[in-house]
Amino acid sequence: MPWGMRAIWSGEITFGLVNVPVKLYGATRSHDLSFHQVHDEDQGRIRYQRTCEVCGREIDYEHIDKAYDDGDKTVVLTDEELADLPAEDDDEIDVVQFVPGDQVDPILLGTSYFLEPVGRSSKAYVLLRRTLEDTERTAVVTFTLRSKTRLGVLRVHEHLLALQTLRWPTDLKDVDFGPSRTTISAKERKMAAALVEQFSGDFDPEQFTDEYQEQLRELVDAKLEEGDSVDTEATFGKDTSDDDAGDGKVISLMDALERSVQKRRGATEKKESPTTKKGSTTKKGSTTKKRSSRKKGSTTTRSSKRSG
Numbered sequence: 001m002p003w004g005m006r007a008i009w010s011g012e013i014t015f016g017l018v019n020v021p022v023k024l025y026g027a028t029r030s031h032d033l034s035f036h037q038v039h040d041e042d043q044g045r046i047r048y049q050r051t052c053e054v055c056g057r058e059i060d061y062e063h064i065d066k067a068y069d070d071g072d073k074t075v076v077l078t079d080e081e082l083a084d085l086p087a088e089d090d091d092e093i094d095v096v097q098f099v100p101g102d103q104v105d106p107i108l109l110g111t112s113y114f115l116e117p118v119g120r121s122s123k124a125y126v127l128l129r130r131t132l133e134d135t136e137r138t139a140v141v142t143f144t145l146r147s148k149t150r151l152g153v154l155r156v157h158e159h160l161l162a163l164q165t166l167r168w169p170t171d172l173k174d175v176d177f178g179p180s181r182t183t184i185s186a187k188e189r190k191m192a193a194a195l196v197e198q199f200s201g202d203f204d205p206e207q208f209t210d211e212y213q214e215q216l217r218e219l220v221d222a223k224l225e226e227g228d229s230v231d232t233e234a235t236f237g238k239d240t241s242d243d244d245a246g247d248g249k250v251i252s253l254m255d256a257l258e259r260s261v262q263k264r265r266g267a268t269e270k271k272e273s274p275t276t277k278k279g280s281t282t283k284k285g286s287t288t289k290k291r292s293s294r295k296k297g298s299t300t301t302r303s304s305k306r307s308g
Helices: 079-081 122-133 187-198 213-223 253-269 281-307
Strands: 009-015 018-026 064-070 072-078 092-100 108-119 137-145 149-159 160-166
Touching: 018 122, 064 092, 092 149, 108 122, 108 149, 122 137, 122 149, 122 160, 137 160
Parallel strands: 009 092
Antiparallel strands: 009 018, 018 108, 064 072, 092 137, 108 160, 137 149, 149 160
């Protein structure tokens, strides 16, 4: 495989008593320009936080479990429980059937991968590839990838074996629409066939280009040449992790409410204190402080809502 490609899975293709050690590589890549979001006023990057809706705090990946919601109840599954499932440790691509390639509905086809032979001898790998070519068959397989049991097909791609995932039949949607009944004349069919003939030829994917991405790249390059850009480091802004509440923690809505209540309670107790005289400067000062506290509390709450 080309330098820089990293295998995402390793195991064996098994059919009958034959084992073919292989490594799995992604066969495709995206050519689209990758974007991120920025604030239109100061070009600061917009980031998304993993925030708990109960406590309002940002959660690290190590404290995140998976859960299934059936509507009324939610079942939480830990990483340990998922790792104990039998399919988790399966490292085999099991050939279950050899079928004519034209029997595989293209609508079921999914992600493509290349299979690299492993070991000093690739005889079994080449034998399987040539057998598929000679018999004009496609191998239907089952395998486990990223903790999911999958259905797939083995095909020949030039000198390599290619694995392509198949969607499960239950994944296809049932539809209740279609064309209405109509009559097509023989002349219309003949004219349509003539039109097809004019556009006929051998398929060459290299002749097709993504015009939108090409124009997008030209736009980006032009803005760079004109200096219409900002310094990348400046889009990250300053580190404000120590500015929130002075303790480095994300202030949740509940925290903001509790602090507002405590400040309001303290201001009320000071107002009702017998040592405070009506109309005195102390009361006026307390009232001012109380209003400031409410304002600060509500500002913190709005900030928390935005960050949540």
